[in-house]
Amino acid sequence: MSRKEDIVKSLRAAGLDPVRLERELIGMLRRDLGSYEIRSYLKKLLEGGGR
Amino acid sequence: MSVIVRLENIGVFRGVREFRLGRGLNLVYAPNASGKSSLIAGLKAVSIPTLSRQELARVLNDYEERGSIVLRIGDEEYIVDLKRISQTEAEASGRRLSGNGVVRAVAFLDLENPIVNAIYAGDEARLKQILRDVSGVGYIETIVSVLEGLVAEYEHQYEVKSKEYEARKREVEEQLSGIEAELHRIDNRINEILKDSRVEPARIEIERIEREMKELEEQVNMRRSEEIDLRNKLSDIEREEGLRKPELDLFKEKLSKLLEERNMLKSRMMEYRRKVEELDAKIETLKTERSRLEDERRGLRQLLERRESVALYDYCPYCGALIEKDRLHKDIDDLRARISEISNRILTLENEIRLLESEKSMLKRDVEERLQNIEKEINDTDSKIKELQRILESYSKARSSINRRLEAIEGELKMLRDKLELLMKQYDHFKNQVPLVDELRKLHEERLRLSEIRDRLHGRVRQLEVFYKDVVELGRRVSITKLLSEYFRARLVELGRTAVERVNEAIARHFELLRLAELEHPVFAEGFELRLARRGGVATALAELSDAEKAILAILLTLSLKEHIASDFPLYAVDTLVEFIDDTRAREVIKYLADFASKTDTVAVVAKTKPYTGEPRLLSQEDIMTNQITFPQQ
Numbered sequence: 001m002s003r004k005e006d007i008v009k010s011l012r013a014a015g016l017d018p019v020r021l022e023r024e025l026i027g028m029l030r031r032d033l034g035s036y037e038i039r040s041y042l043k044k045l046l047e048g049g050g051r
Numbered sequence: 052m053s054v055i056v057r058l059e060n061i062g063v064f065r066g067v068r069e070f071r072l073g074r075g076l077n078l079v080y081a082p083n084a085s086g087k088s089s090l091i092a093g094l095k096a097v098s099i100p101t102l103s104r105q106e107l108a109r110v111l112n113d114y115e116e117r118g119s120i121v122l123r124i125g126d127e128e129y130i131v132d133l134k135r136i137s138q139t140e141a142e143a144s145g146r147r148l149s150g151n152g153v154v155r156a157v158a159f160l161d162l163e164n165p166i167v168n169a170i171y172a173g174d175e176a177r178l179k180q181i182l183r184d185v186s187g188v189g190y191i192e193t194i195v196s197v198l199e200g201l202v203a204e205y206e207h208q209y210e211v212k213s214k215e216y217e218a219r220k221r222e223v224e225e226q227l228s229g230i231e232a233e234l235h236r237i238d239n240r241i242n243e244i245l246k247d248s249r250v251e252p253a254r255i256e257i258e259r260i261e262r263e264m265k266e267l268e269e270q271v272n273m274r275r276s277e278e279i280d281l282r283n284k285l286s287d288i289e290r291e292e293g294l295r296k297p298e299l300d301l302f303k304e305k306l307s308k309l310l311e312e313r314n315m316l317k318s319r320m321m322e323y324r325r326k327v328e329e330l331d332a333k334i335e336t337l338k339t340e341r342s343r344l345e346d347e348r349r350g351l352r353q354l355l356e357r358r359e360s361v362a363l364y365d366y367c368p369y370c371g372a373l374i375e376k377d378r379l380h381k382d383i384d385d386l387r388a389r390i391s392e393i394s395n396r397i398l399t400l401e402n403e404i405r406l407l408e409s410e411k412s413m414l415k416r417d418v419e420e421r422l423q424n425i426e427k428e429i430n431d432t433d434s435k436i437k438e439l440q441r442i443l444e445s446y447s448k449a450r451s452s453i454n455r456r457l458e459a460i461e462g463e464l465k466m467l468r469d470k471l472e473l474l475m476k477q478y479d480h481f482k483n484q485v486p487l488v489d490e491l492r493k494l495h496e497e498r499l500r501l502s503e504i505r506d507r508l509h510g511r512v513r514q515l516e517v518f519y520k521d522v523v524e525l526g527r528r529v530s531i532t533k534l535l536s537e538y539f540r541a542r543l544v545e546l547g548r549t550a551v552e553r554v555n556e557a558i559a560r561h562f563e564l565l566r567l568a569e570l571e572h573p574v575f576a577e578g579f580e581l582r583l584a585r586r587g588g589v590a591t592a593l594a595e596l597s598d599a600e601k602a603i604l605a606i607l608l609t610l611s612l613k614e615h616i617a618s619d620f621p622l623y624a625v626d627t628l629v630e631f632i633d634d635t636r637a638r639e640v641i642k643y644l645a646d647f648a649s650k651t652d653t654v655a656v657v658a659k660t661k662p663y664t665g666e667p668r669l670l671s672q673e674d675i676m677t678n679q680i681t682f683p684q685q
């Protein structure tokens with residue numbers, strides 16, 4: 001198993017799907033949202049205890 | 052499948068204009084200032100939600116305050132309404148074809164396109180950055196940089212909090228170990244005194260008092276420990292109450308506002324129904340007028356057909372009468388003018404009907420839908436209030452029960468202390484017989500005092516456990532953020548490589564355009580570094596390309612990127628760029644686009660300026676050639 005797969009597994013075990021998160025964040029950036037919105041979104045996600 | 056674009060007050064067009072486009076190539080071949088760019092700008096505005104207010108103001112007709120674009124693709128309809136805010140700014144609302152902002156860079160090639168701008172400025176660094184953004188690589192870079200910032204922030208918070216925790220824990224542990232040592236010393240001294248032969252006369256009584264005292268002290272310790280736990284619980288409950296009460300107040304306030312709004316809307320229902328009836332009546336009148344005009348147009352068209360069918364004859368083939376050609380041609384012209392007038396009136400009526408229907412649906416949204424939403428919000432808020440009240444009530448019950456138990460403990464402690472006091476007095480009785488008893492008594496008092504402090508310190512240790520949970524949570528955030536950062540860095544490396552490979556592969560498939568731009572494959576090195584080489588392998592730079600080559604390169608790059616990241620977007624438009632290409636190559640580029648559009652089932656719109664021949668005029672349906680290329684070579 002590659003390091004990336006290990007990371008994906010660990011993150012999923014912690015309740016966070018990085019593949020889905022990547023899609024969501026890129027979607028936000030493509031809708032012209034910036035770093036500030038990305039940061040707020042990530043903080044809410046991390047401080048809310050994952051998904 | 053038909054594609055219809057209806058523009059109202061867009062660009063050079065005032066009033067309503069409707070154009071039909073087809074799958075494949077749509078060559079818009081018309082003179083300057085006729086509205087070619089207005090059509091493409093309208094398509095762009097109805098496709099993308101990310102145009103700036105300034106760009107939207109440029110889409111709107113300079114003399115109008117409002118405008119709209121309707122795009123109908125098959126059964127789907129997309130509508131955008133534009134409203135001027137100031138001379139240079141406008142805002143848009145409605146349903147767009149796509150929510151993907153990248154579409155703007157890869158599907159609308161005009162002079163506002165960032166790729167076109169970077170290519171014409173010869174700015175390779177900017178082009179690289181745009182391509183990194185468009186392909187998603189730049190976005191991953193942004194995500195990585197945000198995550199690195201978060202890692203640093205959480206690490207700092209974790210460090211501060213864990214240091215604070217360690218310092219508090221050390222302080223309590225030091226105090227505890229000092230007290231334990233002192234208690235140990237006292238116990239040893241008590242044992243020494245009890246073993247002393249001078250205590251012998253009163254040994255039996257003193258040992259009894261000692262035993263009872265120990266038992267009482269143990270009971271006191273137990274009560275105190277329970278008291279500390281209960282006080283910790285009480286402060287947890289009070290903290291939770293402190294958080295929940297303002298939440299409850301907020302929900303109560305929200306509920307009262309919602310109820311107020313509901314009452315206001317209900318009182319407006321009569322007025323609303325009257326307005327809807329008025330709008331329905333207006334719509335009905337307009338529809339009747341429209342169908343009357345349609346009937347009239349049908350009749351006129353039949354008349355026109357009859358007039359046109361006899362235009363070639365000298366004598367009427369039906370009645371044999373001599374045909375007055377001048378009169379006939381005047382009749383035909385009059386009929387055409389009247390038909391066109393009626394058609395315009397029908398378009399205006401349809402637009403008025405649409406506006407009234409949109410007003411009706413807005414009114415419906417404002418009243419009926421809002422009312423439904425309010426009811427739902429009231430229910431939600433009410434259940435949240437009930438839930439919070441239930442929680443607060445359970446807190447209040449728990450608080451009362453804890454307080455009752457605390458009162459009981461206080462009583463029990465008082466009773467135990469009284470008993471201890473009595474035992475101390477019994478000590479005093481032996482004080483005169485045995486002088487060591489006085490020291491024994493003082494040692495007991497000290498032990499009681501110290502064990503009380505020790506119990507309080509154990510209480511602080513338990514409070515520190517709650518604090519420790521925060522430290523653990525911060526540690527969890529640090530490790531998850533680090534993992535995320537590592538994941539996105541790995542994705543950056545992957546994407547940086549694969550995105551370039553895919554775009555280069557797409558470019559290779561468009562080798563005919565590469566040939567027309569007189570360039571060699573591949574065009575990008577790793578990281579979207581531009582690597583331009585003339586045919587034969589001579590290296591060149593963006594700034595050294597001719598305007599025609601730049602235009603072909605822009606088309607080539609956007610087609611390749613569109614295939615890679617927005618292949619399902621149905622439109623591709625080129626405005627102005629074709630003018631920079633000589634006619635021979637322009638024809639080939641347009642043919643290529645026709646081929647591309649038909650293979651990919653895309654609606655390609657390409658604007659090309661027709662030489663000026665007479666009166667200035669606006670774009671009409673006849674200027675749009677679908678899947679045919681007929682412009683004269685100069």
